[in-house]
Amino acid sequence: MNEEKDHKDLEEFRDLLRNKRYSDLREKAAEMNEPDVAAVLEMMEDEDMLKMFRLFPKGLAADVFSLLEQDSQQYIITSLSDKEAGSIIDNLYADDAADLLEEMPANVVKRLLANANPETRKDINHLLRYPEESAGSIMTTEFMDLKEDMTAAQAFARIRQKGVDSETVNVLYVLSSKRVLLGTVGLRHLIMMPEDARVGDFMHEEVVSCTTSEDQETVAQIFKKYDFTALPVVDNENRMVGIITVDDVIDIMEEEATEDIEKMAAITPSEKPYLKTGILDTVKARLPWLLLLMVSATFTGQIISSFESALAAVTILTAYIPMLMDTGGNAGSQASVTIIRGISLDEISIHNLKAVIWKEMRVALAIGVTLAACNFAKLMLIDRGLFHNPITVYVALVICLTLVVTVFAAKLVGCTLPIIAKQLGFDPAVMASPFITTIVDAISLLIYFRFATILLGL
């Protein structure tokens, strides 16, 4: 984002490190924003990074640590002494700590947890038990709780005393003695209240929350609908166990969009960025789909084989196979990709199936007829008139009629398949272009040869 500034900071830090001006270095780092410090560390040699890191005060070290790339985190945590590593873990937010430990070898996890304090250990172990991509696995257990019968002044005193520890204190949660969530109080509302106002009287009671087992995609939709900065998470007995903060939701939304995009392009989604994924992992994510699609494409080949004599009689028909297949594939994927995205955004469901089909049918008709008309003109004027290809009006008709029907079939398959897949509990994104292309290829060839048989008397 701001590479020039990062490079300037890097040079300064290197200078300070070389000249052993450690207190100046600490001061400079403390003044900067943590994400910028992390960006500079990432650019350093491993040893310099570790040296810098050891010089940071504990709080800053933990904040910066949570922003580093996974491989840097693993390098640092395994290079530190047990005591130093334990202290980092203690100072991390519980959800960040759990994320880190999930990626580490079991013996390292054991060692790290042994050196963290018992409270931290409990929180982390708790988080590690939730399934991946569930609300429980992305929440943090640190939040600020109030009691119903506190006064505004008492609430304030509690925040002042405990405040810095909680990932967000912009919203406060009012719990019963059994830790059931009763209401919320925005910090900005709390400060408007007279000192003796009772929390139970001014708290917001219509609280939106989710359970620990909720899917992270649903969590993101709740944030989108309610414009929250934090969402409380409750267990099966409605006891509050944590909060999800909006910064995690931003990461989730990006992750989910990337996953959808990858699935639509017939790639098994990976969590790592492209440049950090190994060759073998990349091959594993792509090869099975290509194999599957290759096998299904041989059906298309079989169709061509079985019409070999027709093609031998009117050889010019072969030349238009790629155009028909490509147009069908593209028309189908336009429809499927639009519908898949609509399903992801919760805009389209099985209830809309009829409306979707009716719309796509009209769109297909308009597009198919226009494409066919343009193509007819091109066939007669350019291919026949200019290049003297052996195209009769009947051949042109076969090609153009096939085009209309192909577009129609492509749009219909493209819009229904994802919705039906979703309804049957499959992932609609997998029903995108490549699969639909394969189906549409077969359909368009069958139509092509059918029209050829009828109109050209083959």
Added chain:
Amino acid sequence: MNEEKDHKDLEEFRDLLRNKRYSDLREKAAEMNEPDVAAVLEMMEDEDMLKMFRLFPKGLAADVFSLLEQDSQQYIITSLSDKEAGSIIDNLYADDAADLLEEMPANVVKRLLANANPETRKDINHLLRYPEESAGSIMTTEFMDLKEDMTAAQAFARIRQKGVDSETVNVLYVLSSKRVLLGTVGLRHLIMMPEDARVGDFMHEEVVSCTTSEDQETVAQIFKKYDFTALPVVDNENRMVGIITVDDVIDIMEEEATEDIEKMAAITPSEKPYLKTGILDTVKARLPWLLLLMVSATFTGQIISSFESALAAVTILTAYIPMLMDTGGNAGSQASVTIIRGISLDEISIHNLKAVIWKEMRVALAIGVTLAACNFAKLMLIDRGLFHNPITVYVALVICLTLVVTVFAAKLVGCTLPIIAKQLGFDPAVMASPFITTIVDAISLLIYFRFATILLGL
């Protein structure tokens, strides 16, 4: 998300409306969360919606209004009296009001602005001047400003007095007398401070901000990097003019991902949800791309035409054209889509071109050889052994060697084209599957016929 509850609420509201229990209705609406009230309104008949809306207290009416769909907003605002409409506009956040007015006919805008108060009018006119998708157009002009030499107690008093008006008071902005942004104070830090502490002494000075002309995609990346809930926006003289809040960023991220996905599927992006887009708009968004791709696909046809005699001699070659084209297209789009997403997420740039090519070459080799080996086995054992197709070892070799080279070419074209497009200032997303498929089709056919000429002596 919670359709059952929405339907229950709808029934209750309808009952209250029918029985003219207006104060109960007002009370129920005030207790609910605004997005839920909006969801219920959307399910009502237009007239009932308007009736409900008129019963709401002003503040709630504006909040709910900003959450309605565009067509409901337009219906309401044009059905209300000038004075009522003006009051809604006054109570909206300036950015929401500007968004609304941007979509209305000019005469309605004029009438509405005439009925808003002068302060509102100024703010809105100001926002309407920024280009679409710029930081200026998505910011709100309402934020809480402090002075450097205020004490913590004075800052509090100011928030208490002005607070409810600002879209967010979780972060406060310290401005100079010329309104230059000097620092920020988190509300949660302010409450920790002794009453007589000077704002200038404890404010955070390393402020990250953006200018009004910044692209919204860059704004989203800043939020992602710094985990902000609000970002200050400054003009060219570094004077603070507004803030962008995280809820708007969530919408932007979703919009940008949808745009990328649509472009990758050869669709001109639209801002409206699928079911709200008219037939004509849908056709317009899809037809030009299909036409363009149809024309370019005819080159592939020309290649086939020019090798007509070779195909006539070994007719079985035709049957494998779809498999080769599809595999090439799929292999290419796997690479291009991965790279395009990486560019969008700021993970890949022209600096990584060499690393990307080197990686894709190795991936392509592994995938190409595996696919070719599987294909060779299938050709000899199934197509020849089982179906008695006339496949010699040489024919199988032609097909499999073409497969290796096609995958190689597809991955290479797929990974370089988006990066180069980006570097030349074009949109990389447009370089996705459909275009790459067309290029790869041509390449793979040329290779196919070349190998056939050499190995089969055609």
